[in-house]
Amino acid sequence: MTQMISSIKHLHENNIVHRDLKPENFLMADKTENSEVKLIDFGLSKRCESGNDKLTTVVGTPYYVAPEVLKGNYGRECDIWSLGVIMYVFLCGYPPFEGDNNSAIF
Secondary structure, three states: HHHHHHHHHHHHOEEEEOOOOHHHEEOOOOOOOOOEEEEEEEOOOEOOOOOOEEEOOOOHHHHOOOOHHHHHEEOOOHHHHHHHHHHHHHHHOOOOOOOOHHHOOO
């Protein structure tokens, strides 16, 4: 988890918001126990020049999308929300939200 947080911190320091963080977008570089964690899939990422820039496009994977994204007024903090959901899934083994479809999950 530390490497995942470090990856996001590095992105944010470089004014990039990933906007689609989920477990399947983190890969191990190799099969060793202390393998480096790699972040992938930057198709929805966006440059955010300052900490005050607000994004409006509703994007992301339902279980991991921050409420602010759904409202269309968000910034870097959407990645932090997604990391929290990922941590919940790692600890509990299931997502914190239930629903039979995207509307119910949202």
